[in-house]
Amino acid sequence: MPVEAIQTSKLSKDYGLGHGLFDLDLTVSPQEVFGFLGPNGAGKSTAIRCLMGMIRPTFGSAHIFGLDCLRDSVAVKRKVGYMPGDMPQFGSLRGREVVAYLGGLRGTIDPALVQKIAERFDLDLGRRFREYSSGNKKKLGIVLAFMHKPDLLILDEPTGGLDPLNQQEFYRLVNETREAGATIFLSSHILSEVEHVCDRVGIIRSGRLVKVAELDEIHRFHVHRMELEFAPGTEIPEAAIRSAAGVEDVVVEDSKVTCTVKGTFEPLLKALNGATVTNLASSEPSLEEVFLTYYRPDAPTEAIAR
């Protein structure tokens, strides 16, 4: 039986006052691209830092390729390429020196691969780190994470600060790396990013994993944006529509009603109760809308887990 690339069991880091990470059970298979989604402060970086052995979990365990992330942390890091959310300061060191310094710590890097990645992103390694823009610092982070051909890449919000062209280049690099046999775990709060590259997505909210789904499955969530136009003179059954199960965000404007429908259309159709509808439009939700619908802070955690 193949060893999972990442496996966590009840992984928790409790910072008090409800902050942290709680009971994370997650499995990422080899050669999979897994997106870890959630807004700022949801616990994405905490989970990643537990996986990297930077912080000790309060409870639970994490394994990478069967190795314990804490006990076997050195062996784990031989297999992992890591990109932190924020690059640290390297002051007056040049990019090429930062690469050589961290490459020296790792022991083995492929200079040709470094050159290839730097050229792809047009990152001048001859400049000093303090002269780099935030985008260039991200590019350097990409070089450092990919330069030793790791089996697993753990990337914390990798495209923040990159322009659209470089984002596209990054997605291509991720796809190529996966095809070469690597596993990729990336966190993001940008849904379009995971749409581009991920096979599966985990959504984390307030420190708890609320849903893990295939990308297609997320698209299949029954969330629709509805627009109904009633015949002139028709009495709109507004109260019934508002109280229908799964119907939300109801806005009535003259003879038009717009709303969001979760699940089946049946409760909405029943609420219409024979009123004459002259036009009915249903739009497919983007992943963004799906996410926002389920992710609103007031939505119960269980809702998305259905």
Add this chain to the structure above:
Amino acid sequence: MTAIRLALRLGQWGLIGFAIVGFIATFINAVAFYAVAGHTPAEREAFARSFAQIASQLTVLLPPAMRLDTVGGYVQYRAYGSLAILFAIWALASASGAARGNEERGLVEVVVATGLSRVRVLAAHVAAFAIASFVAALAASAGLMVGAIAGQESFPIGPAIEAAVLLAAIAVSCYSLVLLVAQLVARIATGIAGAMLLALFLLNSLSRTFASLHTLRWLSPFRYYELSTPLPPGGNFDVTATLVLVGIAIVAGGLAALAFQKRDLGSALFALRASARPPTYEPSSAPVWRVPIVRDLYDRRIGLATWAVGVSAMAALFVVLTKTIVQPLLSIPGLAVYFAAILHGPIYQSFLSALWFGVAQLLVAGFAITQVGRWSAEDTDGRLELILSNPVSRTRVVIERALVLALGALIIAAVSGVAVGVESHYQSIDLDAGRLAEASLMLVPVTLVFAAFGALLAARLPRATVGILGTFAFASYLMLQLGPIFKLPEWVQDLSAFKLYGQPLIEGIDRTGLAIMVAIVLVGFWASAIVMQRRDVGA
């Protein structure tokens, strides 16, 4: 007002630190005066005569002394000459941080984006530093007054406040000059501004010896500082000279504001265009990056070279001073008692052993503290996290840090030891080469003792580490130097970390002290490795 409050908030640790330093400097000197100058007018007159001989040897560095038979005259000479230098260094660090550090961190951009004009941003910084330096200078005056009370005397408040105004004025004028330089150049602003302040200081101090510099000394703010001597009886407070210092602050601040308005944020008014060169995509192939320890030494080579040269220069200066001022010092009855307590063996050698190697221990402790501060910064800015994302254990990180520090200390100790040896030869002071090597090498375990404490503290209290270690080092030094004068109990003097060093230049290596230091180093780094294993990185 909000901008001034923000600037004060950002500089609060500087204010607190220099207020403490100012208070301690004047208090200790006032107390020391009563301890060494005697109690009768005749004793004090004799003390003043002897000390004036020493002062006359030091006019290259410090302004002439007056009324050394009084606590005001003694503290004016001993403390306020050095405090002017210290406050100028504070102005340098604070102004370059305000002008360049805040800009690199993006803070200036955020403040300017609120609609505050650049002139007001700069004016707020100058005003905040003026307030901070005046408060710290008042603390120095308070130290003198408390010291005088401890000596059963009282000191008038008027001259004390005049001294505070004067000290704040020199500090603010230096601050504005640094602000101006920081607008003109960017990356090396601190270095250029520091060189400028040093040149202005030397211009004034050397003009006391070299008549050819008389015509130029009006350029130096330090000249206007020393025109006032408010503390000794019969001293004066030169209002015009003090107003010139304020004028320098206003004019330099105004020019800095003008330059700030005309330049781009993040850039300098006079920025050289980067020379055209093709981009580089290859990693550095220099072999130093592949060798553990060596890569970290190479990474901090400039700082290390600066420390080695600086400590060596001070070592050579101490040797020269030893030859010049030992005899006058021994002629002071109060100091003779002190020297009898700390000097053992041949006079010049003993003097170097007790005074230079005492200062050298403080300096290498300072080196250790800066390195420990760097470890804390690596933790908070995420560099340690990136290092640990490679296949290196936390224990290895601790061991490598210790070894890098040990080698750095070894380089400083060796270079400064050579400087002492060479200068002693020129000054005809006969030093045993083996003993000198032992005394120099013993600085390495002293450095490591502070580093071991620091590593442990940095693992638990990263933000407070530098402050706690600095206080410990300063207290250790004071206990070592002043313990014999104040006849502190032996066990109190034993609390000094420097006591373990012994007198290797005279008596050879104190094996017990060395063994204790080695034990402290091993236990300290072992404990810090354990704490490092168990703690969260970046927490």
